[in-house]
Amino acid sequence: MQLKLPFFLTSLFSGLFIFPSFANSNNTLGESSDFYKHTSQMVQEQINLVARIEKAIAQPDPNQVRVVRGQILIQSKVIEAFARKQNPGFRGTCASGNREKLNDAEAEIYCGLYASSQELLKLSPLLDRILSRRGELALVRELPLVSGERKFHPVLAISAIERPLLGKKAVPFAIQEPNLPYSSVPTVGIIAKKPLADYVAPIQAALVLPPEALSPLENAEAKLNQTKAVFPQGIKFEDPKQTTSALENFAYGLDPQEPQTYAKFLELPKTGIFRVLPHLAYSRPLNTLQNRLVQTVGERYPFPSLGEATSEFNPSLTLQLVNDNFQMLLKGVDYSFMADLGDIPIEKLDSGLNKVSPSTRELFLNYQPPQQLNAIQIERRRFQTGKGVNNSIAQARIPAKLNHTYIMRSLQFQIPEAIIKNERLTPQQRLQIDTITKIQSSDTVIAFRPVRRRPDGSYTVIWRVLNQLPKPQITDLETYLRY
Structure with missing residues (x-):
């Protein structure tokens, strides 16, 4: 049973795609080059479509599902029309492998394209079901108008022309998140005033690739890989996944030459290099949908570890930028303070801090943290508000300056x-009070130096652990346990 398209779609295809016939075995070199040019573009479109389908299924935006659902149909008809131009009996030829009257390479290409499009067509019913469910999360936009048509406001003649666009992100239902001020200071074990009373952040959807989608996608990708191998060596294809990975690394990661530039410094023990990002890179934009099973930027580009990580505890250099200030991303009752030493080479610093002023050395080596949970959080707030010990020397946040240590x-x-x-x-936990209250901790003195500033405001930073001080303890945790 053949699927017949509306007249406006078939006319659209004929206007957009012009397919020359290359079925004659006596093709000239120029005709063969044109064949490879046209088919390489079609293969690339199929490769891109497979990547878009995987991305659309993994995202809660219904408009992206609707886009790929239509593209599957359109590209399948385009490929079928092209194959028929080359060989009216292409279905039998591709199914039986009877290619005596055709150039083998050309037949393999259009048969591979046709086979991949048929595999993707198997996803259409699944995408329809997914679209119906995603429509419960966000507004599904109307289909774009047919080329040449315009839609005006029924009452206001001077209103702007409406051109629906599925490429825009969907508007979520029932999500109105307040733009609360940024705060990196959590509270533990005490009652604290919330910025907005009784506010509960919306739970994002958890989406996985359905098992029934795996086989068609894998088969289509395998057919395309076989087809790519038939093309001459001079024709290259782009992998959208590699392109996405490269663009993401450009946005959040290091440039390949940066570790090489500082290779001599990185040979020193307990050193490293990483990119300090604005704090907004680690948060989801307000009133947008997200798949909570997809790794966040912080998970894909983790902060460097400062010591031996365990399954439950990993002391890290969670440095970020807040309004062009360096600040640690804190969790639990963690806190920190830092000082600007000026343009001092980081290599000249040692564990005894002999190159810094006596007052700075005294604070960073001899400061004793509190041992009570509430006192630790009070101490942290003092540093955050600029009222900590020796505030003139060290603060919880400090202006970012290039080539300062x-x-x-x-x-x-x-x-x-x-x-x-x-x-x-639980009753079982009550029998393990000593184990529960025995915490892991770290107290680390670190030096870092921003060596490059990016146009987006992020910094490439080299860092070095100068000293590991005795692990701090909290002696009153048992009083905060609920029985």
Whole structure:
């Protein structure tokens, strides 16, 4: 049974795609070149479509699902029309492999294209079901108007012409997130005033690739890989996944030459290089849909570890930019303070901080943190508000300056989940009080130096652990447990 398209779509195809016939085995070199040019473009479109389908299924935006659903149909008809131009009996030829009267390479190409399009057509019913469910999350836009048509406002003649565009992100239903001020200071074990009373952030959808979509996508991709191998060596194809990965690395990662530039410094023990991003890179834009199963920027580009990481505790250099200030991304009851040492080579600093002023050395080596949970959080707020110990020397945030060396002391704690979530202990947990209240922690003195500033405001930073101080303790955790 053949699928017949409306007249306006068939006329659209005929206006957009002109397919010369290359079925004659006595093709000239120029005709063969034209064949490879046209078919390479079609193969590239199929490769792009497979990548778009995978992306659309993994995103909660219904408009993207609707786009690929239509593209599958359009490209299948385009490929079928092209194959028929080359060989009216292409279905039998491609099914039986009977290619005596045709150039083998050309037949393999249009047969491979046709086979890949038929595999993708199998996804149409699945995409219809997905679209119906995604329509519960966000507004599904109207289809774009047919080329040449315009839609005016029924009442206001001077209103703008409406041109629906599926490329825009869908508008979510029932999500009106307030633009709350940024705060990186969580509270643990105490009652704190919230910026907005009784506000609960919306739960994002959890989406996975349906099992029934795996086989058609894998088969279509395999057919395309076989087809690409038939083309002459001079014809190259782009991998959208590699392109996306390269663009993402350009936005969030290091340039390949940067570790090479600082290779001599990185040979020193406990050193590293990473990119410090604005804090907005780690947060989801307001009133947008997201698949919560997809790794975040922080998970794809993790902060560098400052010591030996375990399954539950990983002291890290969680440095970020807030209004062009360096600041640590804090969790639990972690806190830190830092100072600007000026244009001092980071290589000249040592564990005794002999190259810094006596007052700075005294603070960063001899400061004693509190040992009570509430006192630690009070101390953290003092540093955050600029009222901490020796505020003239060190602060929790500090202006970012290129080619300046900074020193930081970072205190990080692993607080029991029962305290963080304010949960009651189970009978089994009550028998393990000593284990629960025995926390892991770290107290680290780090030096870092921004060596490059990007146009987006991010910095490439080299860092070095100068000293590992005795692990701080919290002695009153048991009083915060709920029985």
